[in-house]
Amino acid sequence: MDRFREMTERVKENINEYRFIHTLGVANMALSLAMCYGLDPEKAYMAGLLHDCAKKFPDEERVGFCLAHGIEITDAEQEEPSLLHGKMGAYYAGHDYGVTDPEVLDAIAYHTTGYPGMGTYTILIYIADYLEPNRHAMPNLNELRQLAYRDMDECAYRIARDTVEYLKKQTDKKVDPMTERTYHYFKEMLKHE
Numbered sequence: 001m002d003r004f005r006e007m008t009e010r011v012k013e014n015i016n017e018y019r020f021i022h023t024l025g026v027a028n029m030a031l032s033l034a035m036c037y038g039l040d041p042e043k044a045y046m047a048g049l050l051h052d053c054a055k056k057f058p059d060e061e062r063v064g065f066c067l068a069h070g071i072e073i074t075d076a077e078q079e080e081p082s083l084l085h086g087k088m089g090a091y092y093a094g095h096d097y098g099v100t101d102p103e104v105l106d107a108i109a110y111h112t113t114g115y116p117g118m119g120t121y122t123i124l125i126y127i128a129d130y131l132e133p134n135r136h137a138m139p140n141l142n143e144l145r146q147l148a149y150r151d152m153d154e155c156a157y158r159i160a161r162d163t164v165e166y167l168k169k170q171t172d173k174k175v176d177p178m179t180e181r182t183y184h185y186f187k188e189m190l191k192h193e
Ligand SMILES: [Fe+2]
Pocket: 051, 052, 085, 086, 111, 112, 129
């Protein structure tokens, strides 16, 4: 993983320590999942390493940045600009870190909400972001960590379901419609009640 040394240093300079530790957790979990499923470990690690690279950007400047750089904004993102850190991360990954692989860029862009029809690497980062070992807040984490290595689609379904349920219980948080669509996509695909 020597080629990632410079990338890692740059990411470290651009996010706080807490986020950097989380980032390494995501990159390493993405790597191990890639090994488990016979995917490209370097692509997975790179997507994990860069997924939150735009996290530090001030929320109040996100909409302006996206408009200026041709990044599409949904109504939900307009209302909750922190959601844009994924798409902005993909922009930086492409322009500042020299990433050209569309699967890596897509995984970075949609790691928070996922979307119906998301590809394998996007599912992988969606899962790793939620389950990496430094995460503690959500329920069922250990069960889901086991499931991640047995069935990625089922695991993504459970994460989307838990996220929707959790957000619905919070009075100060809204469920992003895309998270809800991701949940229904997997529910239908896996024929769950
Ligand atoms: Fe994130």
